Amino acid sequence: MSESSRYQPQAIETGWQRAWRENGLHDTPELKPGDEAFYALSMFPYPSGNLHMGHVRNYVITDVVARVQRLRGNKVLHPMGWDAFGLPAENAAIERGVDPGGWTDQNIASMREQLNQLGLSIDWDREVATCHADYYRWTQWLFLQFLDSGLAYQKDATVNWDPIDQTVLANEQVDSEGRSWRSGALVEKRKLRQWFLKITDYAQQLLDDLNQLEGWPERVRTMQANWIGRSTGAELQFTVVDADGNDTAERITVFTTRPDTIFGASYVVLAPEHPLVAELTTAEHEIEVEAFCDLVSRQSEQERTAEDKPKRGVAIGAQVRNPANGELIPIWIADYVLAEYGTGAVMGVPAHDQRDFLFARQYELPVQQVIIPEDSDEHAFEGGAWTEGGVLIHSGRFDGLPNGEAKLAITAAAAAEGWGQEKVQFRLRDWLISRQRYWGCPIPVIHCDSCGVVPVPAEQLPVELPRDVAFSGKGGSPLAQLESWVNVSCPCCGKPAKRETDTMDTFMCSSWYFLRYSDAKNSQLPFSKEAVDSWLPVDQYVGGIEHAILHLLYSRFFTKVLRDRGLLSFDEPFTRLLTQGMVQGITYKNPLTGKYIAPGDVADPTDPRDPVSGEVLETFFEKMSKSKYNGVDPAVVIDKYGADTARMFILFKAPPEKDLEWDDADVEGQFRFLQRLWRLVDSACERGLSLAAGAGNADAVAQALAEASASGGLKPDEQELRRAVHTAITEISDDLDGDYQFNTAVSELMKLSNAMGSHLEASGEVFACEALRTLLILLAPFAPHLSEELWLKLGGRNSGDALAGSSIHAQRWPVADASALVRDTVPLVIQIKGKVRGNLEVPADADKATLEKLALESDIAAKWLEGKPPSRVIVVPGKLVNLVP
RNA sequence: GGGAGCGUGCCGGAAUUGGUAGACGGACUCGACUCAAAAUCGAGCGCCUUCGGGCAUGUGGGUUCAAGUCCCACCGCUCCUACCA
Numbered sequence: 001m002s003e004s005s006r007y008q009p010q011a012i013e014t015g016w017q018r019a020w021r022e023n024g025l026h027d028t029p030e031l032k033p034g035d036e037a038f039y040a041l042s043m044f045p046y047p048s049g050n051l052h053m054g055h056v057r058n059y060v061i062t063d064v065v066a067r068v069q070r071l072r073g074n075k076v077l078h079p080m081g082w083d084a085f086g087l088p089a090e091n092a093a094i095e096r097g098v099d100p101g102g103w104t105d106q107n108i109a110s111m112r113e114q115l116n117q118l119g120l121s122i123d124w125d126r127e128v129a130t131c132h133a134d135y136y137r138w139t140q141w142l143f144l145q146f147l148d149s150g151l152a153y154q155k156d157a158t159v160n161w162d163p164i165d166q167t168v169l170a171n172e173q174v175d176s177e178g179r180s181w182r183s184g185a186l187v188e189k190r191k192l193r194q195w196f197l198k199i200t201d202y203a204q205q206l207l208d209d210l211n212q213l214e215g216w217p218e219r220v221r222t223m224q225a226n227w228i229g230r231s232t233g234a235e236l237q238f239t240v241v242d243a244d245g246n247d248t249a250e251r252i253t254v255f256t257t258r259p260d261t262i263f264g265a266s267y268v269v270l271a272p273e274h275p276l277v278a279e280l281t282t283a284e285h286e287i288e289v290e291a292f293c294d295l296v297s298r299q300s301e302q303e304r305t306a307e308d309k310p311k312r313g314v315a316i317g318a319q320v321r322n323p324a325n326g327e328l329i330p331i332w333i334a335d336y337v338l339a340e341y342g343t344g345a346v347m348g349v350p351a352h353d354q355r356d357f358l359f360a361r362q363y364e365l366p367v368q369q370v371i372i373p374e375d376s377d378e379h380a381f382e383g384g385a386w387t388e389g390g391v392l393i394h395s396g397r398f399d400g401l402p403n404g405e406a407k408l409a410i411t412a413a414a415a416a417e418g419w420g421q422e423k424v425q426f427r428l429r430d431w432l433i434s435r436q437r438y439w440g441c442p443i444p445v446i447h448c449d450s451c452g453v454v455p456v457p458a459e460q461l462p463v464e465l466p467r468d469v470a471f472s473g474k475g476g477s478p479l480a481q482l483e484s485w486v487n488v489s490c491p492c493c494g495k496p497a498k499r500e501t502d503t504m505d506t507f508m509c510s511s512w513y514f515l516r517y518s519d520a521k522n523s524q525l526p527f528s529k530e531a532v533d534s535w536l537p538v539d540q541y542v543g544g545i546e547h548a549i550l551h552l553l554y555s556r557f558f559t560k561v562l563r564d565r566g567l568l569s570f571d572e573p574f575t576r577l578l579t580q581g582m583v584q585g586i587t588y589k590n591p592l593t594g595k596y597i598a599p600g601d602v603a604d605p606t607d608p609r610d611p612v613s614g615e616v617l618e619t620f621f622e623k624m625s626k627s628k629y630n631g632v633d634p635a636v637v638i639d640k641y642g643a644d645t646a647r648m649f650i651l652f653k654a655p656p657e658k659d660l661e662w663d664d665a666d667v668e669g670q671f672r673f674l675q676r677l678w679r680l681v682d683s684a685c686e687r688g689l690s691l692a693a694g695a696g697n698a699d700a701v702a703q704a705l706a707e708a709s710a711s712g713g714l715k716p717d718e719q720e721l722r723r724a725v726h727t728a729i730t731e732i733s734d735d736l737d738g739d740y741q742f743n744t745a746v747s748e749l750m751k752l753s754n755a756m757g758s759h760l761e762a763s764g765e766v767f768a769c770e771a772l773r774t775l776l777i778l779l780a781p782f783a784p785h786l787s788e789e790l791w792l793k794l795g796g797r798n799s800g801d802a803l804a805g806s807s808i809h810a811q812r813w814p815v816a817d818a819s820a821l822v823r824d825t826v827p828l829v830i831q832i833k834g835k836v837r838g839n840l841e842v843p844a845d846a847d848k849a850t851l852e853k854l855a856l857e858s859d860i861a862a863k864w865l866e867g868k869p870p871s872r873v874i875v876v877p878g879k880l881v882n883l884v885p
Numbered sequence: 886g887g888g889a890g891c892g893u894g895c896c897g898g899a900a901u902u903g904g905u906a907g908a909c910g911g912a913c914u915c916g917a918c919u920c921a922a923a924a925u926c927g928a929g930c931g932c933c934u935u936c937g938g939g940c941a942u943g944u945g946g947g948u949u950c951a952a953g954u955c956c957c958a959c960c961g962c963u964c965c966u967a968c969c970a
Contacts, residue, residue: 218889218890219888219889219890219964219965222888222889222965223888223889223965223966226887226888226889226965226966227966229969231969231970233970254970255969255970256970257969257970258970269970309968311968335968336968336970337968337970338968338969338970340969341969341970342969342970345970346970347970348970349970353970354886354968355968355970356970358968425969425970426969427969545964545965548965549965652897652898652909652910653897653898653910653911654897654898655898658898659963660897661896661897663896663897663911665911665912666896666897666910666911666912668911669910669911669912670910672924672925673910675924679925731901734901743897743898743899743909743910744898744899744908744909746909746910747898747899747908747909747910748908748909749909750909750910751908751909754909827905829904829905831904831905831950831951833950833951834904834949834950834951835951836904836905838905839905872950873950874904874950874951876904876951879904879905880904880905880951882904882950882951883950884950884951
């Protein structure tokens with residue numbers, strides 16, 4: 001074999017990448033009425049500077065989807081961008097004194113280069129970066145839309161405050177002991193005035209519309225539904241009584257999903273932060289209550305919510321009247337009651353709620369059972385609360401009612417008597433979007449002493465991030481210290497005023513980027529309604545499961561708000577969602593020291609040992625990470641095997657939503673497959689086969705078939721070859737239709753290649769060309785460079801032709817010829833009493849009676865039935881005959 | 886505690902939705918080629934077997950002519966969520 005005909009991906013891939021780009025093969029076509037549009041989207045990355053295997057898997061999957069759609073003749077939008085605001089850039093600024101913007105732009109450039117090496121068919125003309133003013137200008141504009149709709153507001157909220165660095169920390173920056181990741185200081189809770197978006201206004205819609213999302217994984221829908229957390233119950237009011245037991249005007253409202261248990265309420269508990277605590281605490285309890293509130297306020301979120309922790313609380317001295325039975329019961333505060341959920345107050349029903357039960361036992365509060373299980377007069381709980389259904393007792397006029405009915409009856413009574421009402425409660429809370437950080441999108445408002453909060457007028461957008469900023473990592477947001485930036489005149493009254501110095505949560509920036517791609521260059525609006533409505537919703541969205549809740553929920557929320565403002569006309573942004581599994585690397589760990597060993601330091605993988613101590617190592621697969629030395633650098637793989645091998649391996653090794661175990665031996669195997677394809681085409685060329693002038697296309701095949709049937713039919717090899725070709729078309733088309741099964745699609749390519757190895761040589765030119773042509777087109781979405789190269793080699797295009805029309809990627813997806821799959825005879829399985837006993841070759845068109853007859857006459861039947869007629873015969877045409885003796 | 890999902894050879898994984906379990910690939914074994922190795926090509930590859938066959942899809946039951954697939958119970962693993970009243 002000559003040197004020039006070896007498969008060397010390094011020699012062909014970059015050339016094709018450049019040629020595709022220069023010839024605009026991946027440009028987004030203009031949409032005309034009646035066009036089938038397809039929007040294939042990957043979740044855009046944070047530009048860390050390094051592409052990792054998780055990215056590769058994500059983008060390759062989306063790229064295959066996009067390429068298949070183009071081959072099917074659809075107009076495709078396949079863009080890419082950068083989720084470019086966020087902490088890493090600011091940290092680089094603090095630690096190394098670099099400019100966050102410049103650092104980010106460098107990373108973007110280097111990652112774009114790495115992405116291009118994968119041969120992705122991305123339209124870079126529509127690239128967006130959330131940190132560029134021409135993008136965040138519109139993030140600000142959209143914020144003002146929310147403000148105008150009354151969906152953005154400020155309120156005091158508790159934040160994590162680092163007292164040493166004088167700065168706000170995200171939850172992730174506080175370790176499990178409540179210390180700052182940077183300064184190590186014990187983090188305090190502080191109240192700061194923060195911006196919120198009223199996502200709770202859309203809770204019901206966000207929940208209801210999950211039903212529309214049939215193209216989403218069930219578990220993502222479930223996770224969102226749980227996150228929104230709708231529960232139906234009642235708000236009930238307990239009247240506060242004075243020291244003499246007389247009713248006051250004060251009421252405590254609790255939320256409960258179990259109004260049926262109200263007769264069992266033996267106390268009421270407020271969250272320590274509840275506004276009534278200070279007011280209602282009696283003098284003799286003041287010291288204790290204050291100490292308790294102080295203790296709780298210093299606990300981290302994690303400590304506070306650890307479930308195995310004993311529940312703690314104190315009584316505040318005051319009492320309330322149970323509205324159902326008039327009993328006086330005490331008010332407590334406790335750490336297990338959350339201020340932010342419901343009313344921040346609950347009724348304690350120890351007999352029928354496990355938390356109340358534990359609390360009551362700890363503080364010796366009375367336990368009153370009010371529900372007994374049906375068909376049991378036993379005392380139904382020992383050691384635990386009875387939380388199941390049953391019949392009411394000790395509940396006055398409601399005694400004997402099943403508790404389901406009692407819920408309704410008691411809620412109705414409460415409403416009629418003025419001490420309560422039905423209530424739907426959501427777990428979802430409003431979205432806190434303020435960040436006291438520099439590297440984010442500035443919130444475009446101005447605070448004026450006279451006019452209050454004044455939005456920056458739209459024509460003054462963007463509020464640009466100043467670039468001349470000092471980063472110390474201390475003393476709050478760098479923006480707040482930049483007086484020249486902070487001090488402005490009020491757009492309303494012209495008096496001196498101050499800019500908002502908070503920036504937005506980066507999730508704000510990523511909640512609408514997929515809309516911007518439809519009209520990325522628009523300088524008048526974030527996007528035109530026409531453009532956004534013609535491309536969206538996204539037909540296929542691909543990304544990691546880690547975004548199952550926040551990013552996807554926020555994006556859905558944005559979409560609904562913008563729809564309600566008339567900016568777009570669809571309800572949901574993403575029609576189909578694929579959450580790809582993570583990429584795992586082989587990981588070695590010394591079980592004695594707990595240290596991870598790099599695979600490069602393991603001499604013999606079949607007997608992995610610690611290079612220092614000789615200890616036998618644990619071997620397993622785990623998500624790639626630097627600290628475990630189990631990462632595989634995509635650049636190294638591309639260098640060695642080429643992008644096509646990397647793409648094929650990733651797609652073949654595991655179904656897309658499952659975790660993928662990176663295995664060098666398998667990569668090698670994948671490379672061998674591509675080499676075989678190269679040789680297959682090579683020997684076809686040596687035979688003189690060429691795809692020029694449409695050789696092997698549908699017309700040529702139809703003519704050859706007609707000629708063949710006139711002269712005695714196809715040769716057996718040709719029949720086998722055609723069957724393999726058209727089986728592959730059928731199977732691969734099916735695998736790529738909706739539920740993406742790239743792994744089996746690749747295996748079908750292998751089967752086709754195997755069949756061609758056996759039958760191509762003995763087949764006539766037309767059918768050989770049909771097979772080659774089909775194989776290359778089916779391969780094109782998976783291995784775009786190799787298929788393009790082989791296409792050229794085989795004369796599928798002349799090197800002088802314009803690439804835009806003659807590229808393999810401009811061809812049409814093949815259509816299966818059902819007649820190629822037809823056989824004269826088919827194997828019929830003979831079962832005796834359900835067990836397979838043999839095969840019988842039978843005419844494909846035989847009817848049931850014939851099949852039964854053939855089966856009964858067969859040697860198999862003779863042997864197993866021993867001459868007796870079967871008691872029962874089941875015939876499944878085309879499949880089997882089951883004879884039951 | 887709640888929710889979702891999964892369990893198939895040595896390994897990754899297939900299985901037309903109830904119809905020949907183990908496709909395709911990796912690893913491994915043998916053979917051809919080679920001075921040799923790699924590459925390549927060919928063969929084998931669930932377990933047991935007295936070579937008739939028997940047993941096999943986490944375990945135990947059930948439905949069915951027929952179960953990896955449906956139903957019930959149990960065991961194990963993974964992920965998410967977590968005091969939401």
